[in-house]
Amino acid sequence: MDLSALILADSRFPGGGHVHSGGLEEAVTRKLITHERDLPGFLSGRLRTAGALAAVFAAASAHAAARNVRSGHWRRLDLELDARTPSLAQREASRAQGRGTARAGKAAWPSPVLSRLLEETPRPHHPVIVGALIGVPFDAAMAVAYLAISGPASAAVRLLGLDPFAVNAVVARLSHEVRDVSSRAAEVAGDDPAELPAPGSPALDLFAEAHARHHKEEVRLFAS
Numbered sequence: 001m002d003l004s005a006l007i008l009a010d011s012r013f014p015g016g017g018h019v020h021s022g023g024l025e026e027a028v029t030r031k032l033i034t035h036e037r038d039l040p041g042f043l044s045g046r047l048r049t050a051g052a053l054a055a056v057f058a059a060a061s062a063h064a065a066a067r068n069v070r071s072g073h074w075r076r077l078d079l080e081l082d083a084r085t086p087s088l089a090q091r092e093a094s095r096a097q098g099r100g101t102a103r104a105g106k107a108a109w110p111s112p113v114l115s116r117l118l119e120e121t122p123r124p125h126h127p128v129i130v131g132a133l134i135g136v137p138f139d140a141a142m143a144v145a146y147l148a149i150s151g152p153a154s155a156a157v158r159l160l161g162l163d164p165f166a167v168n169a170v171v172a173r174l175s176h177e178v179r180d181v182s183s184r185a186a187e188v189a190g191d192d193p194a195e196l197p198a199p200g201s202p203a204l205d206l207f208a209e210a211h212a213r214h215h216k217e218e219v220r221l222f223a224s
Contacts, residue, residue, distance in 0.1 A: 001139045001142060001143075002134060002135075002136055002139050004108075004109060004133060004134050004135075004139075005134045005136070005139040005140065005142065005143045006143075007108070008101070008130055008133060008134065008143050009142075009143040009146050009147055009150075011150065011151075011154060013101075013104065014100065014103075014104045015097055015100040015101035015104055015126075016096060016097050016099075016100030016101070017097055017100075017147060017151055018151075018154075019222055019223045019224075020093055020096075020097060020151060020222055020223055020224045021151065021152055021155035021159070021221075021222040021224065022046060022050070022148065022151050022152040022155070022204075022224070023046065023152065023204045023207040023208060023211070023224075024042070024152035024155040024156055024159070024222075025155060025159060025211060025220060025221060025222045026207040026208070026210055026211040026214075027042060027207060028156070028159045028160060029214070033156065033160070034160065035160075035162075036162055036163065036166045036167060036170060039153065039156060039167065039170045040170055040173070040174075042152065043149040043152060043153060043170065043171070043174060044174060044177060045201065045203075046148055046149060046152060046201070046204065047145060047148055047149050047174060047177055047178065047181060048177070048181065048199065049199050049200060049201035049204065050090075050148055050199075050201055050204055051144070051145045051148030051149065051178075051181060052145070052181050052184075052185065052197070052199045053081075053084060053085075053127075053197070053198070053199050053200070054126070054127040054144040054145070054147075054148055055127070055140075055141035055142075055144055055145045055148075055181050055182055055185035056127075056141070056185045056188060056189075056196050056197050056199075057077065057080075057081045057125065057127040057128060057131065057196065058127040058128070058130050058131035058134075058140040058141050058143065058144040058185070059131060059137035059138065059140050059141040059182075059185040059186045059188075059189035060077060060131065060137075060188075060189045060190075060191070060193060060196060061077060061127065061128045061129075061130070061131025061132045061140065062131040062132070062134050062135050062136055062137045062139070062140035062141075062189065063131075063137050063189040063190050064077060064131075064132070065113045065117075065131065065132045065134075065135045066135050066136075066137075068113065071116070071120070072120070073193075074116065074117045074120040074121050074124070074128070074132075075120040075121050076193050077128055077193045078120075078121045078124055078125055078128050080193040080194060080196060081094075081125045081127065081128060082125070084196075084198040084200070085125075086200070086205055087204075087205035087206075087208045087209055088209070088212075089208035089209050089211065089212035089224060090204070090205060090208045090224070091125075092212075092224075093208070093223065093224035094125045094126045094127070095123045095124070095125060095126075096223070097126040098123065098124045098125050098126040098128065098129045099123050099124075101126060101129045101130060101133070102114075102118060102124060102129050105129060105133045106118075109133055113132060113135075114132060114133065117129070117132050126144070127140075127144050130143055130144055131144075137185070137186040137189040138182055138183065138185075138186040141181070141182035141183075141185035141186050141189075142178065142179070142182040145178045145181045145182050145185070146178055149171055149174055149178070150171055153167050153168070153170065153171050154167075155221075155222060158221065159221065208224060211224060212224070
């Protein structure tokens, strides 16, 4: 993978991802996840739905960056992802991380492509800005697919005090699934944005909406 992809997939990157649990906090609150043995199903399911959607759009964004697309394409790509994200809370979480990543990206990798993207979409979705910064479809897909499971896994350690070695072993065992999701995302990266896949997870959408409501009523560790 390109170094930029590794940096963007690093939890230390100042994009704001550390304050989002990807639905894990709500699942823990509902006692659906209480132990390491509960994580594989949750993480795999998230990877195959929200993670796959993010990977597709990150790959498409990277493909667009490499082609130096015409005016209007970035906004269209961003709106197509909006249309595939029915949960307002999920959309806001994606744009919050996208905004943080854009700020850090402008400092690390300034470019005309990035400037045009931000002119069209000042608050881009996270996968869109990540793909544009990386510029290689498969690498971009891998970065966001990995983040789709590493973020919730890290949240599980913080929320439940789980053994970090055991949790990271769960993530490592998903490596083949991450590569599979990323490969398929890269294969459709050049398609018309309107024709891109739309995998969804109603349960994660409901978790996100519930978390947003509860976050207004009581202190939560994570923003989403």
